[in-house]
Amino acid sequence: MCLAVPGRIVSMEERDGASMAEVDFGGLRKEVCLHYIPDAAVGEYVVVHVGFAIQRLDEESALRTLAEFERMNILDEEFGDGFARAAQQAGVQQSNEVG
Numbered sequence: 001m002c003l004a005v006p007g008r009i010v011s012m013e014e015r016d017g018a019s020m021a022e023v024d025f026g027g028l029r030k031e032v033c034l035h036y037i038p039d040a041a042v043g044e045y046v047v048v049h050v051g052f053a054i055q056r057l058d059e060e061s062a063l064r065t066l067a068e069f070e071r072m073n074i075l076d077e078e079f080g081d082g083f084a085r086a087a088q089q090a091g092v093q094q095s096n097e098v099g
Contacts, residue, residue: 003074004049006062007032009042023048026066026075 007023012034014020019034023046030048034040037053045062046053057065069075 003069004047004054005069005075006045006047006057006065008045008059008062009040009053012040012042021046021053023053026070028075 005025007025007030009021009032010024010029011022012019019038019040021032021034021040021042022029023032025048031051032046032048033052034046035052037046037056040046040053040056045057045059047055047057066075
């Protein structure tokens, strides 16, 4: 599943000519490209889809949506370890060993 998820911009930087931000999704933080919202600011809420901020969102709507996603365990599904989840669903025990 690939959802658009609201998050709050906690920091921003210019990298290789692209505006990037660290965005907090209810405790989970991810790097996000601000290409579509270049005038976004720290503290604003944005809707993020596949690593790009695509729209601004008011705080009340963002927090309500995040709470509902958390209730339905969607944040872990969206941002969690997809390989571990797939292995668990397949009944395969994963090893942390490398080599």
